Amino acid sequence: MxxxxxxxxxxxxxxxxxxxxxxxxxxxxxxxxxxxxxxxxxxxxxxxxxxxxxxxxxxxxxxxxxxxxxxxxxxxxxxxxxxxxxDPQTEGRRNILMPPDWVSGDQTYRLHDALAKAIPDFPDLPEKMGYAVDTGRSPCLSDASADLRFERDGDGHLMLRLDGAAKGWRIDERNAMSAVKDALLWFNATGGKSAGRMARHLRQVSLPDKWQSCTPRAVTKPLxxxxxxxxxxxxxxxxxxxxxxxxxxxxxxxxxxxxxxxxxxxxxATTVPDIAPFITAPDHPLLRIHACPGAPFCPQATVETRDLAMRLAGSVGGTLHVSGCAKGCARPGKADVTLTGRSGRFDLIRDGTPWDPPAAAGLLPHDLPDLIGTA
CATH class of the missing domain: 3.90.480.10 (Sulfite Reductase Hemoprotein;Domain 2)
Known part of the structure; x- marks a missing residue:
């Protein structure tokens, strides 16, 4: 299937x-x-x-x-x-990530609201495209899924960066939405719709030099x-x-x-004691495990996922992704070990995504602990 x-x-x-x-x-x-x-x-x-x-x-x-x-x-x-x-179309396209430290009326807040207002006027785009407003006290959204990123450069100035590019360009808040619209028009004009996402498009098309003039702040404290x-x-x-x-x-x-x-x-915004099932330990092994709902909850999945992922949580030192099918909804990027459901069995992929070629295929759950322990 x-x-x-x-x-x-x-x-x-x-x-x-x-x-x-x-x-x-x-x-x-x-x-x-x-x-x-x-x-x-x-x-x-x-x-x-x-x-x-x-x-x-x-x-x-x-x-x-x-x-x-x-x-x-x-x-x-x-x-x-x-x-x-x-408006259903606006709701479907309003994919905006925010840092945790915005306050009402600050620039992060204003950029969000300007984006939400401008989205209906942006050109037609692939529906998974989104935005990150990473303009808080310190950057924290660079590894999150977004296609256009409001950030700050090393001098604290507002900049816009397209996902997949190492650099962006300095902008003013007053022209921020026109800068986004220009970038989206360029994306469409250069065939970006067929790629689906900005970073994938930039692997095929060169970005204009004028949009690569400054470097964003480095992330010092990931979420x-x-x-x-x-x-x-x-x-x-x-x-x-x-x-x-x-x-x-x-x-x-x-x-x-x-x-x-x-x-x-x-x-x-308060200090809260531990309350299950919420996790406050940054190195908790369950936070390195990703699994979609799997069968029978998803009609495309042919395998159960989350109970298996819980059983395997201690077997992998890095990240583990148990995906019910090759779509990879729970984690669209690479994992140290990925298990992809296929016709009721599993493919094993090392350092890859659910759609990458497997190192082993046709595995049953009881085959997995020993195999993934060698990853």
Missing amino acids: TAEVKGWCPGAHRPMASGDGLVVRVRPFRACLTDQQALALCALAEEFGNGMLDLTSRANVQIRGVAADRHQDLLRALWDIDLLDA APGRDNDATTFGVPFGNIPARDLIRLIQAARLTELRLLPHRLIRV
Whole structure:
């Protein structure tokens, strides 16, 4: 069976059918949920879905298992709590990553809102394309999935960089959206749509020299679980949260706001004690493990994934990706060890992606511990 690569991600207006119902993706504005919005989402997951919330690698939240005949009711509920764009096309294209330290009215906040307003006027683009506003106190989004990046150069000036390029160009906030639009028009004019993403396009096409004049700040502290500066960042195994556990966290810690970060992380502006299943240890082995829902929850998967990934968590020193099919939804990049489901068995790929040639094929689960231990 060949995996069907959709070329788009589910949204709220445009959900994706899965083995357990519709997957409805919610894109919180500025990647932020108030406590009331988060509690309401938990209630909606229990009323309309399977009682779970999924954090995505691009800082969104998904409700799974939604019945098709209840989708419109769910949309109305999301609108009531200010988690839905009125325009389906805008909602589907509003892929904007935010750093954790923005404050209302600062430049990061203003750039986000300018982007959200300008997106309907941008040219037609592949639907997975997105933006990172990495203009906080220190850069932290350079390894997250985005195609155009607002950053700062070594002197602290605002710059725009296209993903896949080492350098970008200095811009002024007043012309930031016109700079983005120029870059997107160039992307389309040079055949970028066929590549699908900016970094993939730049492997085939040379970037104009005028857009390669300054270097972004180096990342000194990547995003990771832990406690610092009176804040707590949580990781969640596979990004999969029982709604009742998130309710317990919000109420126990008296949270007023949750900020969603790439890599399925949540940051709150207070120091919170450990509460299962949330992880605060940056080196926890489960945070190196990536697995999609797998069978029977995804119709393209032919293997169970997450229970297997949990059993194998201690067997790999680096990253492990267990993918139900060759699409690689849980981790689109390389992993030290990747297991790809194929016709009920597994392919083993070392230092690669689910669609790379395997080092071994046709493996059963009991074959795997010894084999991956040698990776």
